Amino acid sequence: MKPVKVGLCGLGTVGSGTINVLRRNMREISARAGTEIIIEQIGARRDNSACDTSSENVVRDIFEVARNPDVDIVIELIGGTTVAKELVELAIDNGKHVVTANKAMIAEFGNELFARAEAKGVTIAYEAAVAGGIPIIKALREGLAANKIEWLAGIINGTGNFILTEMKDKGRDFADVLKEAQDLGYAEADPTFDVEGIDAAHKLVILASIAFGMPLQFDKIFTEGISTIEPQDLTYAQELGYRIKHLGIARQSDQGVELRVHPTLIPEKRLIANVDGVMNAVLVKGDAVGPTLYYGPGAGAEPTASAVVADLVDVVRSFTAAQENKIAHLGFASDALTEFPIVPMSDVETAYYLRMTAEDRPGTLNQVTKVLSDTGISIEAVIQKEPTSGESAVSLILLTSRALEKQLLAAIESIEALDEIEGQVAHIRVESLG
Amino acid sequence: MKPVKVGLCGLGTVGSGTINVLRRNMREISARAGTEIIIEQIGARRDNSACDTSSENVVRDIFEVARNPDVDIVIELIGGTTVAKELVELAIDNGKHVVTANKAMIAEFGNELFARAEAKGVTIAYEAAVAGGIPIIKALREGLAANKIEWLAGIINGTGNFILTEMKDKGRDFADVLKEAQDLGYAEADPTFDVEGIDAAHKLVILASIAFGMPLQFDKIFTEGISTIEPQDLTYAQELGYRIKHLGIARQSDQGVELRVHPTLIPEKRLIANVDGVMNAVLVKGDAVGPTLYYGPGAGAEPTASAVVADLVDVVRSFTAAQENKIAHLGFASDALTEFPIVPMSDVETAYYLRMTAEDRPGTLNQVTKVLSDTGISIEAVIQKEPTSGESAVSLILLTSRALEKQLLAAIESIEALDEIEGQVAHIRVESLG
Numbered sequence: 001m002k003p004v005k006v007g008l009c010g011l012g013t014v015g016s017g018t019i020n021v022l023r024r025n026m027r028e029i030s031a032r033a034g035t036e037i038i039i040e041q042i043g044a045r046r047d048n049s050a051c052d053t054s055s056e057n058v059v060r061d062i063f064e065v066a067r068n069p070d071v072d073i074v075i076e077l078i079g080g081t082t083v084a085k086e087l088v089e090l091a092i093d094n095g096k097h098v099v100t101a102n103k104a105m106i107a108e109f110g111n112e113l114f115a116r117a118e119a120k121g122v123t124i125a126y127e128a129a130v131a132g133g134i135p136i137i138k139a140l141r142e143g144l145a146a147n148k149i150e151w152l153a154g155i156i157n158g159t160g161n162f163i164l165t166e167m168k169d170k171g172r173d174f175a176d177v178l179k180e181a182q183d184l185g186y187a188e189a190d191p192t193f194d195v196e197g198i199d200a201a202h203k204l205v206i207l208a209s210i211a212f213g214m215p216l217q218f219d220k221i222f223t224e225g226i227s228t229i230e231p232q233d234l235t236y237a238q239e240l241g242y243r244i245k246h247l248g249i250a251r252q253s254d255q256g257v258e259l260r261v262h263p264t265l266i267p268e269k270r271l272i273a274n275v276d277g278v279m280n281a282v283l284v285k286g287d288a289v290g291p292t293l294y295y296g297p298g299a300g301a302e303p304t305a306s307a308v309v310a311d312l313v314d315v316v317r318s319f320t321a322a323q324e325n326k327i328a329h330l331g332f333a334s335d336a337l338t339e340f341p342i343v344p345m346s347d348v349e350t351a352y353y354l355r356m357t358a359e360d361r362p363g364t365l366n367q368v369t370k371v372l373s374d375t376g377i378s379i380e381a382v383i384q385k386e387p388t389s390g391e392s393a394v395s396l397i398l399l400t401s402r403a404l405e406k407q408l409l410a411a412i413e414s415i416e417a418l419d420e421i422e423g424q425v426a427h428i429r430v431e432s433l434g
Numbered sequence: 435m436k437p438v439k440v441g442l443c444g445l446g447t448v449g450s451g452t453i454n455v456l457r458r459n460m461r462e463i464s465a466r467a468g469t470e471i472i473i474e475q476i477g478a479r480r481d482n483s484a485c486d487t488s489s490e491n492v493v494r495d496i497f498e499v500a501r502n503p504d505v506d507i508v509i510e511l512i513g514g515t516t517v518a519k520e521l522v523e524l525a526i527d528n529g530k531h532v533v534t535a536n537k538a539m540i541a542e543f544g545n546e547l548f549a550r551a552e553a554k555g556v557t558i559a560y561e562a563a564v565a566g567g568i569p570i571i572k573a574l575r576e577g578l579a580a581n582k583i584e585w586l587a588g589i590i591n592g593t594g595n596f597i598l599t600e601m602k603d604k605g606r607d608f609a610d611v612l613k614e615a616q617d618l619g620y621a622e623a624d625p626t627f628d629v630e631g632i633d634a635a636h637k638l639v640i641l642a643s644i645a646f647g648m649p650l651q652f653d654k655i656f657t658e659g660i661s662t663i664e665p666q667d668l669t670y671a672q673e674l675g676y677r678i679k680h681l682g683i684a685r686q687s688d689q690g691v692e693l694r695v696h697p698t699l700i701p702e703k704r705l706i707a708n709v710d711g712v713m714n715a716v717l718v719k720g721d722a723v724g725p726t727l728y729y730g731p732g733a734g735a736e737p738t739a740s741a742v743v744a745d746l747v748d749v750v751r752s753f754t755a756a757q758e759n760k761i762a763h764l765g766f767a768s769d770a771l772t773e774f775p776i777v778p779m780s781d782v783e784t785a786y787y788l789r790m791t792a793e794d795r796p797g798t799l800n801q802v803t804k805v806l807s808d809t810g811i812s813i814e815a816v817i818q819k820e821p822t823s824g825e826s827a828v829s830l831i832l833l834t835s836r837a838l839e840k841q842l843l844a845a846i847e848s849i850e851a852l853d854e855i856e857g858q859v860a861h862i863r864v865e866s867l868g
Contacts, residue, residue: 001758001759017722021580021722022580024582024721025580025581025582025721025722028579028580028581028582028647028766029579029580030770031647031766031767031770032575032579032647032762032765032766032767033579034758034759034762034767035758127577132723133720133722133723133724133726134726135572135573135576135577135578135726138569138572138573138576138577139569139572139573139577141466142569142572142744142747142748143561143569143572143573143741143744144569144740144744145462145463145466145467145743145744145747145748146455146456146459146462146463146739146740146741146742146743146744146747147459147462147740148458148459148462213462213465213466271705271708271709271729274705274708275705286567286740287458287459287736288451288455288459288567288736288737288739288740288743289566289567289730289731289736289737289740289741290567290730290731290734290736290737291730291731292567292568292569292728292729292730292731293727293728293729293730294726294727294728294729295705295726295727295728295729296723296724296725296726296727297723297724297725297726300724302721302722302723302724303722303723303724305580305722306578306580306581306720306722306723307577307580307723308580309579309580309722310576310577310578310579310580313576313579313580314576314579316759317755317759317760317761318755318759319756319759320754320755320756320758320759321751321752321754321755321759322753322754324435324468324469324754325435325468325750325751325752325753325754325755326751327751328466328468331466332462332465332466333465333466333468336464336465
């Protein structure tokens with residue numbers, strides 16, 4: 001088979017990592033792909049000292065790469081949803097396959113890009129868009145192809161997990177750890193994407209679409225960030241036998257599909273509860289296989305490059321397959337996708353962790369439990385500490401039974417109206433993931 | 435695309451599970467495969483009440499299935515290496531693709547079967563042969579295709595892991611838990627395959643061959659079982675911050691490839707140290723991606739069926755690909771496999787846990803540490819308990835630095851010759867898996 005020629009656009013962290021991995025592991029990669037993979041052209045506005053490109057064909061106009069008749073596969077590592085999307089469209093229109101690590105572009109424009117690619121008979125591969133080096137797209141789309149997926153839950157933002165881990169292990173507060181994450185280069189100067197769950201939502205919508213066989217519906221995801229989590233919540237969670245993780249959760253139910261990103265208490269005995277630092281993990285529940293978990297680095301130059309190059313090899317292997325035998329972009333053939341309704345958050349059922357500040361006087365706990373009980377919510381566990389000296393207020397922590405979000409919010413409103421309760425009631429959802 | 439017709443041979447646990455999964459999830463499976471998958475014929479010597487086959491075309495002669503001109507893919511779920519191998523050979527010779535869950539057959543006869551299949555232009559798919567429902571073959575062969583694999587370590591026998599978990603959690607001894615595992619149906623009447631590591635060795639040789647790109651070399655694996663582990667070892671390991679797991683380990687070094695199955699102390703902070711009960715997990719270290727872990731059920735009807743059906747879908751997708759674009763059976767193109775030397779166990783370096791019974795008198799510990807120090811081995815941790823009343827002997831537990839196995843065994847011989855030491859010194863290897 002003649003060598004495959006790739007054009008790589010974007011010479012940032014992942015771009016230079018990809019070139020370095022392709023060069024270093026050329027023997028293994030060629031032996032696995034069944035052919036040599038050659039970097040035909042690089043499109044980059046500037047050089048990157050992490051990777052010597054002096055002997056490469058580098059052009060400053062990335063669109064030139066998508067028009068280069070010698071290029072078989074365009075690797076898009078620009079990021080963002082404007083120039084990157086134009087580049088991918090041009091590559092497709094020129095009959096080139098595309099490999100991308102761009103989660104925002106796939107999550108927001110995947111439906112139209114996949115349709116465009118299918119019309120041209122080319123493939124868009126995007127393993128690197130979710131959970132970095134973990135081959136989770138492949139596992140869901142191929143490895144678990146026998147299963148009805150019931151639900152999945154993932155730690156799919158390393159920055160957020162690093163922050164929560166530091167808060168738990170060292171009792172530091174959110175703003176302090178975020179500052180460190182920014183200094184370490186884990187978090188962007190504008191950390192909103194990471195800590196408010198938008199990055200996780202991009203990844204979740206991709207995973208959910210493959211799991212359930214539905215078009216991408218990014219705008220319908222419920223997203224709640226971690227900036228309101230306090231160190232004491234992590235401590236109380238541990239006392240109760242739980243860990244707090246920022247999870248992306250997708251679940252199929254009779255009402256449709258739940259799509260939500262929010263901080264979540266998980267029993268500490270679950271493996272995923274013990275995934276710390278910048279690592280990612282996705283737990284998937286299939287009806288035949290049961291629970292499987294996939295763990296690894298969710299970001300970084302070479303972990304992401306690992307997924308980009310695996311996609312390259314996959315695309316090469318699909319070259320001679322008839323269109324009908326190619327793996328559909330979302331796993332299910334495009335005419336077999338189902339537009340499942342997305343369940344509104346108010347109708348989602350979970351258990352809850354509640355933390356409130358209460359006056360230390362007889363009957364307070366009773367007042368609170370009465371409100372919950374009147375709403376049909378029972379209490380699974382309580383922590384009430386003695387007030388510190390000189391204080392008359394105490395922290396009251398409750399774990400509730402499973403309830404609809406709207407029931408719980410109504411109960412919280414009534415609790416906050418009680419004379420004995422000061423300020424707001426903090427609530428965090430609880431999932432057993434069993 | 436016209437429906438794909440499969441012939442399924444063997445109607446035991448996995449066979450009936452496969453039929454049940456194919457029937458129940460036909461919509462999802464067809465949508466993912468891009469075509470309908472039909473059970474054309476079943477070959478089974480007897481029926482199985484777990485699965486109604488009254489409306490199926492069942493034959494008692496399994497070889498009839500391999501000769502049936504209407505069958506595209508033969509699923510071999512007979513087990514063993516005699517009849518199963520003949521069946522697979524006949525299927526290949528008749529130009530049929532094969533899907534199998536048979537680890538012994540692949541580990542022992544994979545090289546010749548793969549060559550036979552390649553000569554005929556057909557595929558043998560065997561995801562179900564290793565770690566049940568976990569798509570680990572796919573992850574290693576495709577998902578991590580960009581990487582030089584440095585090492586992998588797996589809990590790949592659920593029975594052994596169940597036994598060690600019960601011993602740890604309940605302080606029960608080996609024989610007692612083994613009996614329970616047999617009653618529960620986890621362990622065979624002859625438990626040798628599970629507890630002596632032969633089953634794990636079958637799986638390890640397959641994983642290692644794919645990881646490093648080498649022919650299968652089952653006869654060269656070092657294997658040590660778990661029957662000599664005592665409940666006190668599990669307790670002492672915990673005191674030292676470790677767990678004991680029965681691991682299959684493959685590692686590439688300058689001397690060649692290490693292939694070994696043995697009980698291993700792992701730091702408790704590693705995720706894999708916390709994989710309990712019958713669950714399996716494989717930790718893989720790639721040079722680009724870093725560590726990734728794959729976790730799930732390693733056995734059982736539907737978890738194994740999940741892998742069998744995923745292979746079916748994969749085989750269907752490869753139908754129209756040119757031979758050069760098909761995934762090689764061991765990941766690397768067959769002419770790119772390397773016959774790496776297997777490192778003899780005496781030249782393998784690990785740290786060690788040592789447990790011995792010593793007389794409780796001054797200077798004993800010093801005598802032991804002197805022997806080790808003279809051999810160039812240093813001590814990382816010690817546990818010495820006070821003797822129980824009326825006893826003059828104490829248990830002495832040491833964690834050593836890394837040393838070659840032959841050095842360690844020489845040191846043990848000298849320690850056992852000391853007057854202060856009673857009986858034999860138990861030793862268990864320690865791996866940091868960092």
